[in-house]
Amino acid sequence: MFTLSEENYLKAIYHLELDTGKGVSTNAIAKKLETKASSVSDMIKKLSEKDVVVYKKYKGVTLTGFGKKIAASIVRKHRLWEVFLVDKLNFSWDEVHDVAEQLEHIKSPKLVNQLDSFLGFPSHDPHGDPIPDKDGGLKIIEKSLLSTLEKNETGVCVGVNDSSSEFLKFLDKKEITLGKQIIVLEKEDFDDSLSIQIDGKKLSISNKIANNLYVQKS
Amino acid sequence: MFTLSEENYLKAIYHLELDTGKGVSTNAIAKKLETKASSVSDMIKKLSEKDVVVYKKYKGVTLTGFGKKIAASIVRKHRLWEVFLVDKLNFSWDEVHDVAEQLEHIKSPKLVNQLDSFLGFPSHDPHGDPIPDKDGGLKIIEKSLLSTLEKNETGVCVGVNDSSSEFLKFLDKKEITLGKQIIVLEKEDFDDSLSIQIDGKKLSISNKIANNLYVQKS
């Protein structure tokens, strides 16, 4: 069994490893968890004794197969709870993160399975991130940043890169939601801003926005 | 804000105070929380500094108004989650306690309110215990132990005194569920057992059972 703190470390390492594709540095973990590198050092030692990470001093940290399973099960719970909050309790997508951060630590296999079924076995959370299956498997969909589309290319919104409340609220205001189709009408060389069409309306989008919105090319 | 441990102490004191109607002893808390009296002593000091309990050395402990509110809100969450697990996730009433014990510590006022509404503002949990309202108020219903009914008296099952999994499973087996009507056909002086009618069928009930089942006289 893992403590709350251990679970948070596992999750952080899981995300960092997926993002970068390689071993994770003590410093990177410290930054992600808003703690100190020395604390991370201590914790990594404990985790490697529990055989959830592989660790060589001064080299990066990697999850073991077992560690990956634990971490994926936490992410699975987090994302299922997010779906629950949005679909059943009328939370908006910018309000769910902190609550899911707590709910993900509830220990009860039956609860997770029943919740999954109650929600209709969702494949993605409200931000478009995939929900790991029981064995930790992820089905990755082909997605591209809006900023990588060429003029006249078309795509469907499928996720966000930045899931801060600020960004999500901004998207709400512009009525950009997952599932909607976007056509790139124009790309400005000057500031890399885009002119897009969505819901039949023309909209101007800054590069910062386009760099944080994922679409599936169509 | 209160730690998990503090919340558990508050809840224990709340229940003990309701049960006995007076100040709670260090020993009683220790027994309830399966810890040592010395640990309780330490914690009580902290809690009284936070103004949630009133405490005089060697005298009993009592919750302050503020403390009662906090405790009631935890009990409220516990019981709402129990309803959720039974009504929405198909848990049976003997499986919910441990999970609710974890869920009751999730901090999010919006979550509690939305959950309450999603469940249709239930007044009682699956064991017949009342769910405190937002201000900590409890509407107590008039209930009596089955063992206190006289011959030929009738009542409706409304709650249990012992909510251990063993007892609840026993009731399931005998098909004794909340809401059903019971008629006392006979009382045996010899062993205080009862002969009752339920669902039109005759059933023999030991004193131990009759002492742990609440009915509302009708």
Next chain:
DNA sequence: AAATATTTTTAGCCTTGTCTAAAAATATAT
């Protein structure tokens, strides 16, 4: 009322998870 029993508190220690400051290892630059 004294003696005994019980309850409660205190004192000191342990573990977990964190921190700061300093030392050690590795990486980068000249």
Next chain:
DNA sequence: ATATATTTTTAGACAAGGCTAAAAATATTT
């Protein structure tokens, strides 16, 4: 290749929450 900078680890301290053993206070007997 040596000096400098950065990263990582170690050492020592601290707070929370718990424990044991002993002391102090209160209750109960005789």
